[in-house]
Amino acid sequence: MRAPAWVPFAFLAPALAGLLIFRATPIGISLIGGLFGTSLTGETVFRGFGNYAALVQDGEFWNSVRVTLLFNLVINPLQVAAAFGLAMLTAKPGRFVGLFRTAYFVPITVSIALTSVLWNILLDPGMGPVQALLRALDIPAQPFFRGQGQALGTIIAIASWRGIGYWMFFMLAGLATIPRESYEAAALDGAGPWQRTRYITLPLMRRTFAFVLIADTAANFLLFAPVYIITNGGPNGATSLLMFAAYKTAFTYLDQGRSLAISTVILVIIALVALVEFRFVRTEDAP
Amino acid sequence: MRRRWIAGARYAAMFVLAVAMLAPLYWLIVSSVRPAGDIFLHAGSFGLRTLVPERFTLENYGIMLHSDFPRAIGNSLFVAVTTVAFALVVNSMAGFAFAVFRFPFQRTLFVLVLASFMMPFESIVMPLYTLMRGLGWTDTYRALILPEVASGLAIFLFRQFFAAVPRDLYEAARIDGATWWQIYWRLVLPLSAPTIATAALMQFVTQWDAFFWPIVAASSPELTMVQVAIARNANLETTNWGGLFASASVSVLVAALPFLALQRTYIRTIMYSGFK
Numbered sequence: 001m002r003a004p005a006w007v008p009f010a011f012l013a014p015a016l017a018g019l020l021i022f023r024a025t026p027i028g029i030s031l032i033g034g035l036f037g038t039s040l041t042g043e044t045v046f047r048g049f050g051n052y053a054a055l056v057q058d059g060e061f062w063n064s065v066r067v068t069l070l071f072n073l074v075i076n077p078l079q080v081a082a083a084f085g086l087a088m089l090t091a092k093p094g095r096f097v098g099l100f101r102t103a104y105f106v107p108i109t110v111s112i113a114l115t116s117v118l119w120n121i122l123l124d125p126g127m128g129p130v131q132a133l134l135r136a137l138d139i140p141a142q143p144f145f146r147g148q149g150q151a152l153g154t155i156i157a158i159a160s161w162r163g164i165g166y167w168m169f170f171m172l173a174g175l176a177t178i179p180r181e182s183y184e185a186a187a188l189d190g191a192g193p194w195q196r197t198r199y200i201t202l203p204l205m206r207r208t209f210a211f212v213l214i215a216d217t218a219a220n221f222l223l224f225a226p227v228y229i230i231t232n233g234g235p236n237g238a239t240s241l242l243m244f245a246a247y248k249t250a251f252t253y254l255d256q257g258r259s260l261a262i263s264t265v266i267l268v269i270i271a272l273v274a275l276v277e278f279r280f281v282r283t284e285d286a287p
Numbered sequence: 288m289r290r291r292w293i294a295g296a297r298y299a300a301m302f303v304l305a306v307a308m309l310a311p312l313y314w315l316i317v318s319s320v321r322p323a324g325d326i327f328l329h330a331g332s333f334g335l336r337t338l339v340p341e342r343f344t345l346e347n348y349g350i351m352l353h354s355d356f357p358r359a360i361g362n363s364l365f366v367a368v369t370t371v372a373f374a375l376v377v378n379s380m381a382g383f384a385f386a387v388f389r390f391p392f393q394r395t396l397f398v399l400v401l402a403s404f405m406m407p408f409e410s411i412v413m414p415l416y417t418l419m420r421g422l423g424w425t426d427t428y429r430a431l432i433l434p435e436v437a438s439g440l441a442i443f444l445f446r447q448f449f450a451a452v453p454r455d456l457y458e459a460a461r462i463d464g465a466t467w468w469q470i471y472w473r474l475v476l477p478l479s480a481p482t483i484a485t486a487a488l489m490q491f492v493t494q495w496d497a498f499f500w501p502i503v504a505a506s507s508p509e510l511t512m513v514q515v516a517i518a519r520n521a522n523l524e525t526t527n528w529g530g531l532f533a534s535a536s537v538s539v540l541v542a543a544l545p546f547l548a549l550q551r552t553y554i555r556t557i558m559y560s561g562f563k
Contacts, residue, residue: 007467008388015381016396018437023403026414033417089301094294103305105550106312109543111496113514114535117521118315129314132333165308169550173558211558214405222409224499229518246413247503256417263413267406274405 030263037257051261061262063237064245067152068221068269071241075156076217082164083212084205087171088197101172104165112162116229119158120145148235155226155239163219167212174208175201214277221270242266312539314338319347319536323529347529354527355508356534359516360541366431366512367494371487373436378486379479381437382445383471387457397446404439409499416503430504431512435494441486447560448482449475485556488549495542513538 037047055061090101110118122130123144131141144154178201186196222243227233233240233248242262250259314337318326321340328336351357384390385397415434416425424430452475460470476483498514505512511519517538520531546553 003388003467005390008384008390011380011384011388011467011471012396014377015400015437015442018377018433019400019403019439021418022415022434022437023406023411026411026418029414029417030411033414086304089297089304092297096298097301100301100305102547102550104308106543106547107308109492109546110312110539111498111514111542113496113498113518114538117517117531117535118311120521122311122314127327129333129337132337136333161308161311169554170558173554218405218407222407224409225514225518228499228502229521243409243412243499247499250413250416251503259413260417263410266410270406270410274402277405 027267030260030267033257034261034264035257038255047257051258054258055261055265060237060240061245064240064242065265067238067240068242071152071156071223072217072221074153075159075220076213078156079160079163079167079216079220080209080213082160083167083171084209086164086168087175088201090168091172091175101165101168104168106165107162108166110162111225112159112223113225113229115158115162116226119154119161120230123154145230146235148238151231151235151238155223155231158226159220159223163216167216170212170215171205171208174205178204210277210280213280217273217277221273222266242269315532315539316536319529319532320344321347321529323347323350323527326528326532347533350527350530351533351537354530354534355511356513356516356530356537358509359511359513359534360537362510363495363497363513366428366497367491369428370432370435370494371491373432374438374441374490375483375487377436378438378441379445379476379483380471381442382447383449383475385442385446386449386452387467400439400442402439404443408435412500412503415500419504426505426507426510428505428510431494431497431501431510434500435490435497438486438490441490444482444486444556444560445479448479452478481552481556484549485553488545488553492542492546495538513541 034051035046035048036044037051038044086104090097090104107115122128123142125131125141125143125146134141143150145151182200182204183196186200191199223241224243224247227239227241227244228247231239233244243266246259246262246266249255249262317338317340320343322342322344323346325340325342381400385393385400419425419430456474457470460474465474496514497512498518501510501512501515513534517531517535520527520534
């Protein structure tokens with residue numbers, strides 16, 4: 001619509017200022033700050049790519065990268081698949097079905113920090129009720145957060161307890177857009193439930209899957225609270241996600257430059273993931 | 288016969304899943320109304336008494352009221368409500384501009400807005416902290432509120448809503464002599480109630496649940512937010528379990544009630560904004 005050029009910019013100004021100061025500027029600070037370091041006497045000194053060179057040679061850093069990638073390669077597909085499964089289970093209307101859906105949704109209203117506090121108590125080896133339940137069922141006690149092989153998986157499980165019911169609702173909204181006739185036609189042609197899911201539901205749900213995968217990845221990628229509250233990166237580095245490594249470097253080791261260098265690595269990984277996702281969405285629009 | 292068997296299996300699966308999803312929260316809330324000494328009394332041997340309290344008390348909530356938790360609730364409410372108030376105006380104005388006008392760099396700016404919501408906030412927490420220290424804003428409400436005001440997703444939702452308003456409405460209002468501000472503030476903003484509710488809920492819950500940024504940016508006791516207060520309480524050696532479960536229950540309820548009330552509007556607004 002026609003208006004003097006200053007009008008749209010006046011409407012945009014507050015939001016753009018906010019995004020510029022609190023989103024774009026930190027990216028710049030990360031890029032530049034990663035090139036500096038603090039000397040033993042507390043002065044800021046230029047290190048060039050010294051921080052990055054040190055990271056490349058640091059086994060702990062590579063461990064964090066590995067744990068972060070592994071975590072995301074498991075949790076995101078798992079949550080998308082579980083949310084789809086729940087949606088298929090509750091899609092058909094019926095008595096109490098609405099109540100069941102709401103029951104699955106409730107955990108998202110628990111913050112991730114509180115989720116961590118709660119499950120840390122529930123799974124506690126000494127006094128946790130879940131351990132008591134295992135005993136009652138004659139299952140041997142599990143280390144959960146304290147087992148090197150189980151800790152990351154347990155974090156994935158509690159984050160999924162919180163998230164999948166929420167994503168289920170987006171899947172349900174996607175399922176509701178599929179025309180009934182498609183199913184009826186397929187049924188007439190003799191397609192069974194499995195074939196109908198494979199050849200009708202899944203293809204028609206691609207946009208929904210893309211949206212849920214992108215939004216879910218953004219929510220999970222840099223999970224911090226469970227590591228900070230429960231495991232502290234342990235046992236033996238098994239849950240040392242990158243975000244926690246950046247935090248610890250700044251606030252425990254007081255190495256600002258190195259922490260910003262890790263932040264830059266995180267931003268690069270996120271930009272790469274976003275590019276892949278953009279491409280995924282675009283090929284999707286093509287017929 | 289076979290059909291009835293399938294329906295039965297479906298209900299059994301839905302029921303078992305519902306129990307698994309709700310049990311942790313049930314235990315949390317039941318623990319908050321148990322005398323503090325009873326909370327872990329039956330936790331070690333699983334049975335009916337693990338789930339059903341023998342004695343009911345509200346004393347944990349009394350203890351909570353006399354701790355520093357009410358202050359944390361006040362801080363979180365203040366930060367969340369202020370954020371939402373600023374955010375609704377700022378993001379709806381930007382959404383209006385993107386929907387109604389044609390201007391230079393529009394596409395580029397819009398792509399940047401979209402990119403900002405694919406970028407998790409956590410990724411910039413460390414450099415944002417450096418920025419706040421430079422500005423001298425650490426340990427202030429400003430540091431907790433301002434970074435969360437402008438939101439890419441909220442701008443996008445408002446844009447989609449305003450773009451769906453018929454162009455004739457804008458043209459007619461212009462011919463009647465309305466200024467652009469009047470068209471935005473008086474005419475179309477009041478129409479966007481579902482988007483307002485969705486954006487407000489989203490940003491309120493983000494601030495109510497905030498944990499990482501508050502521990503980094505505002506660590507002083509006077510500025511402690513709800514989630515930080517609960518996590519600190521749980522980490523102390525001499526944990527006050529009764530107070531912890533009471534405050535955790537309050538924290539869940541404050542987020543759960545508006546979420547459950549607005550659930551339908553929320554999902555619909557996000558889904559039908561163009562992601563469908």
